[in-house]
Amino acid sequence: MSKHKKSALQENEGVSSSEIASDSAIQSFKSKRKKELDINQLTAALLNKNTTALSQAITLVESQNLKHFEKANSLINACLPHANKSIRIGITGVPGVGKSTFIEAFGKHLSAAGKRIAVLAIDPSSSITKGSILGDKTRMEALVKDPNVFIRPSASGDSLGGVARKTRESIILCEAAGFDVIIIETVGVGQSETTVHSMVDFFLLLKLPGAGDELQGIKRGIIEMADLIAINKADGDNFQKAKRAQIDFNNALHHYPKKSSEWQPKTTVCSALKNEGIDEIWKAILDYVHITSENNYFSEKRHEQNKFWLLQTIEAQLKSEFFNKPVIQEALKIQLKLLETNKTTPFAAAEYLLKLRD
Amino acid sequence: MSKHKKSALQENEGVSSSEIASDSAIQSFKSKRKKELDINQLTAALLNKNTTALSQAITLVESQNLKHFEKANSLINACLPHANKSIRIGITGVPGVGKSTFIEAFGKHLSAAGKRIAVLAIDPSSSITKGSILGDKTRMEALVKDPNVFIRPSASGDSLGGVARKTRESIILCEAAGFDVIIIETVGVGQSETTVHSMVDFFLLLKLPGAGDELQGIKRGIIEMADLIAINKADGDNFQKAKRAQIDFNNALHHYPKKSSEWQPKTTVCSALKNEGIDEIWKAILDYVHITSENNYFSEKRHEQNKFWLLQTIEAQLKSEFFNKPVIQEALKIQLKLLETNKTTPFAAAEYLLKLRD
Numbered sequence: 004m005s006k007h008k009k010s011a012l013q014e015n016e017g018v019s020s021s022e023i024a025s026d027s028a029i030q031s032f033k034s035k036r037k038k039e040l041d042i043n044q045l046t047a048a049l050l051n052k053n054t055t056a057l058s059q060a061i062t063l064v065e066s067q068n069l070k071h072f073e074k075a076n077s078l079i080n081a082c083l084p085h086a087n088k089s090i091r092i093g094i095t096g097v098p099g100v101g102k103s104t105f106i107e108a109f110g111k112h113l114s115a116a117g118k119r120i121a122v123l124a125i126d127p128s129s130s131i132t133k134g135s136i137l138g139d140k141t142r143m144e145a146l147v148k149d150p151n152v153f154i155r156p157s158a159s160g161d162s163l164g165g166v167a168r169k170t171r172e173s174i175i176l177c178e179a180a181g182f183d184v185i186i187i188e189t190v191g192v193g194q195s196e197t198t199v200h201s202m203v204d205f206f207l208l209l210k211l212p213g214a215g216d217e218l219q220g221i222k223r224g225i226i227e228m229a230d231l232i233a234i235n236k237a238d239g240d241n242f243q244k245a246k247r248a249q250i251d252f253n254n255a256l257h258h259y260p261k262k263s264s265e266w267q268p269k270t271t272v273c274s275a276l277k278n279e280g281i282d283e284i285w286k287a288i289l290d291y292v293h294i295t296s297e298n299n300y301f302s303e304k305r306h307e308q309n310k311f312w313l314l315q316t317i318e319a320q321l322k323s324e325f326f327n328k329p330v331i332q333e334a335l336k337i338q339l340k341l342l343e344t345n346k347t348t349p350f351a352a353a354e355y356l357l358k359l360r361d
Numbered sequence: 362m363s364k365h366k367k368s369a370l371q372e373n374e375g376v377s378s379s380e381i382a383s384d385s386a387i388q389s390f391k392s393k394r395k396k397e398l399d400i401n402q403l404t405a406a407l408l409n410k411n412t413t414a415l416s417q418a419i420t421l422v423e424s425q426n427l428k429h430f431e432k433a434n435s436l437i438n439a440c441l442p443h444a445n446k447s448i449r450i451g452i453t454g455v456p457g458v459g460k461s462t463f464i465e466a467f468g469k470h471l472s473a474a475g476k477r478i479a480v481l482a483i484d485p486s487s488s489i490t491k492g493s494i495l496g497d498k499t500r501m502e503a504l505v506k507d508p509n510v511f512i513r514p515s516a517s518g519d520s521l522g523g524v525a526r527k528t529r530e531s532i533i534l535c536e537a538a539g540f541d542v543i544i545i546e547t548v549g550v551g552q553s554e555t556t557v558h559s560m561v562d563f564f565l566l567l568k569l570p571g572a573g574d575e576l577q578g579i580k581r582g583i584i585e586m587a588d589l590i591a592i593n594k595a596d597g598d599n600f601q602k603a604k605r606a607q608i609d610f611n612n613a614l615h616h617y618p619k620k621s622s623e624w625q626p627k628t629t630v631c632s633a634l635k636n637e638g639i640d641e642i643w644k645a646i647l648d649y650v651h652i653t654s655e656n657n658y659f660s661e662k663r664h665e666q667n668k669f670w671l672l673q674t675i676e677a678q679l680k681s682e683f684f685n686k687p688v689i690q691e692a693l694k695i696q697l698k699l700l701e702t703n704k705t706t707p708f709a710a711a712e713y714l715l716k717l718r719d
Contacts, residue, residue: 080709083705171706171707258612258616309706311707312708313710313711317683317714321676321680321683322676338671339668339671342664342667343667345442345444346441347438347441349671350526351437351438352671353671353674353675353678356675
């Protein structure tokens, strides 16, 4: 945690003084920020778009320390009325597709258009690798220095559910701190795309130029989730290849059922390196927001996501309570053996285990 | 239940006498079958391939009467060592695709090849419609009279999970009664395909000849589940249309990732009405069984399905216990309202509800 705090302080050294509000609560926050946290002062500073306060708030929300839980909850409750006003964009793609370069070009484009952008990341492996994603800030040098941009390394946690919760709460904090666009990057490991998809408004899949055969390698369901497929690195010799890949993907999209958003998923080519095709992507996102705001899908989707996470959290807790009981763990092993040798049925085994708990 | 029992007795009037074993237990079963059930006698008759006993056994397993539960469990336990030796085939397709005609042609083909075939059905709507599927036996006139064939209308139940459990237990009973091929038909309503897919070895999707646009109308994930897509009604003027549809579906299949079974999903055309293309489908299924038995996928998949149903049953029970508590139902309504107006987060709401339970 202290690592996060330090990097959060470092990364905001370049914050312009105009961003720092002058009322006394915030002055007091600044002088006290190395002592004990005052939630009211922290909230006031955050709502005043102070990114140091935002960093500290996220650190608090990410804390595993039990005595921080209540503080984190009051902070989030104070932020909630100011949240929900951004566009949340999920970005995924295999390693090597150029996600960092893309986010850098995309972020600069939005910043130049006067938008404030927060970049978060979901990396279910970060608890093991200690945060590979976005950890190396040098990959996004120009962005880090941009006062309109806030970059936060992946939350770590012992489960994807835990990481997801922290990321969703961080989104609320970023929105309350006045960010217009929240980008959630995923490494594409395990279930991370599904998790990101369930917390964003728009899902962007980055692809490399390549033959149609490459389609075979795509993880199940990823194309189905995409609102836009952007074929990156479409420059020089790769341009024609990228255009051919675009045709393939258009074909593939044609084979998927219509989405209830009335949005027809699109494909595009771009070169993040040469800064080409970036504006088209942003325009497609604005089109999406326009269409889905008109037909109410935008807010309905957020409500559905909230409901999903409510039920998801309860179910995860019920399951973990049950399966973490030592008596169940022991008995489950035996029942699975019996099942494998066809000496019981799944239903008889389930009933046995449920009775054992009572 | 009495309806089931009656129809089960009726449908087996045509059973050849050679099928009825002569040992005393079974004689005793026959004379007692309208009085109280003796599980040992019923089991002996069932293992002797007596289809009247099989019908009665399924009725027992389907019974909602609590005093039948223990008997049903001992019956299943006695059958388990004799189960697991069939090929389980799931068949789905929209109404009008000709499922009944197909199953009739397919069943006759298998019966002529000396196989014994059981046809079960999953219809989650049957609790409302009181069993539309397979209910009208006249749709399969020739099959009903075939001594190698056992047809059972859809189990009814108040939930898809309940229906699924009964169907899975019926599969065990049919296998113990010596059936070589178990066909599970689904009406394609709600989650029924996913449910059937999770209890069969091979999943057959029936389609109508039609333009590629029709692909748009397919429910998410159905094509991905199919091991074989058969375009039915490929006769007369429709034959060329069916061949064109086959090309479209082949294209669509190409866009899906490889399956871990090493089986490459195939497409074929057939006319159940004219009895054309049926043998090719059976050969494809035998190919599948051969390939997946060699690479062990066949039995691994059954183990995975067993594990899935074990965990699924426990999870469903944990959830229903929680969400059926009146105090939770009341509080959930309020929390969902707060969530919709952004006055709480999914996680805070979940924690609140979980605390309320304790």
